[in-house]
Amino acid sequence: MSVILVTGGTGTLGREVVARLLEDEHEVRVLSRRSRDEGERLPVRWFTGDLKSGRGLGPSMAGVDVVVHCATTAGRSDITATRRVIGAAREAGTPHLVYISIVGIDRVPTFPYYRAKLECERLVEESGLPWTILRATQFHNLITRLVHAQRLLPAVFTLGGGARLQPVEAAEVGRRLAELATSEPAGRVADMAGPEIRSAEELTREAVRAEGLHRPVLPLRLPAKSFRAVREGALLAPEHADGRVSFEEFLARH
Ligand SMILES: NC(=O)c1ccc[n+]([C@@H]2O[C@H](COP(=O)([O-])OP(=O)(O)OC[C@H]3O[C@@H](n4cnc5c(N)ncnc54)[C@H](OP(=O)(O)O)[C@@H]3O)[C@@H](O)[C@H]2O)c1
Structure with a gap:
């Protein structure tokens, strides 16, 4: 049994990682900005903290064997957050640091978030800690989240x-990440992608229908370089179509 801290253990991916680690009876810690919800029934140790300021991070790291860094600020602050995770982990010892990244971040140069993720990968690789990095493609719920966020607009972009x-x-990425967290540090491992390659417009239309919206789906303009890269498949990993659950199955379940 290992002591494993999951940053972002309340997020889409982090929750899945936590659930898998608990099934394997590890001692799981969750770091979140919130205090523990009274309804929270999972047998995790809860640490309230903030990776932007570093508040509360030190105590969550004491005695950990593994840190699975799933928290994201969805912006450039991820660099600060990752620096803080590495600094606190090093002060606590030499835990295995597991980081989740995104397929193609080095092939789409103009997305600020992707540039930040690439920098985070570099920080992890040069942290002096034993490390593992998994890159995954977009989660199904990213598409539905983006549609939901635009539900009050006259069109969905x-x-x-x-x-x-x-x-x-x-959930499938969470299972893989939990496996990696309880294995030897492996460096950059094989990418993980879903079972089907689909156009973003088609996927968005399905999500719009599933949300019960009647809105046109309109193309978002990207800087030419990034647009070309995405059109040419920068975000895909066809040789690692390891996920089994399709977007339709995901929509049907949710
Ligand atoms: N979504 C995708 O399609 C996708 C695809 C591939 C890789 N990834 C990567 O997977 C990771 C998780 O993504 P996700 O979609 O699961 O994220 P998410 O659902 O948006 O969850 C974000 C998590 O980060 C925590 N967090 C945010 N700001 C924080 C701060 N300042 N201090 C401490 N914790 C903070 C949140 O916790 P509290 O709100 O409880 O504080 C929450 O648990 C990210 O690194 C992302 O780049 C995502």
């Missing part, structure tokens, strides 16, 4: 012009 995605089920 998505990557247009034949941009293709290969979405994967977060």
Whole structure:
């Protein structure tokens, strides 16, 4: 049994990682900005903290064997957050640091979030800690989340012009990440992608229908370089179509 801290253990992916680790009877810690919800029944140790400021991070790291860094601020602050995770982990010892990244971040140069993720990967690789990095494609629920966020607009915007995605089920990525967290540090491992390659417009239309919206789906304009990269398949990993759950199955279940 290992002591494993999951940053972002309340998020889409982190929740799945936590659930798998608990099944294997590890001692699981969750770091969140919130205090523990009274309804929270999972047998995890809860640490309230903030990776932007570093508040509360130190105590969560004491005695950990593994840190699975799933938290994201969805922006450039991920670099600060990752620096803080590495700093606190090093002060606590030499835990195995497991980081989740995104397929193609080095092939789409103009997305600020992707540039930040690439920098986070570099920080992990040069942290001096034993490390593992898994890159995954977009989770199914990213598409539904983006549609939901636009539900009050007159139209729903998505990557247009034949941009293709290969979405994967977060639960399957969570299972893989939990396996990696309880294995020897492996460096950069094989990417993980979903079972089907589909156009972003098609996926978005299905999500719009599933949300019960009647809105046109319109193409979002991207800087030319990124657009070309995405159209040419920068976000895909066809040789690692390991996920089994399709987008339709995901929609049917949710
Ligand atoms: N979504 C995708 O399609 C996708 C695809 C491939 C890889 N990834 C990567 O997977 C990771 C998780 O993504 P996700 O979609 O599961 O994220 P998410 O659902 O948006 O969850 C974000 C998590 O980060 C935590 N967090 C945010 N700001 C924080 C802060 N300042 N201090 C501490 N915790 C903070 C949140 O916890 P609290 O709100 O409880 O504080 C929450 O648990 C990210 O690194 C992302 O880049 C995502």
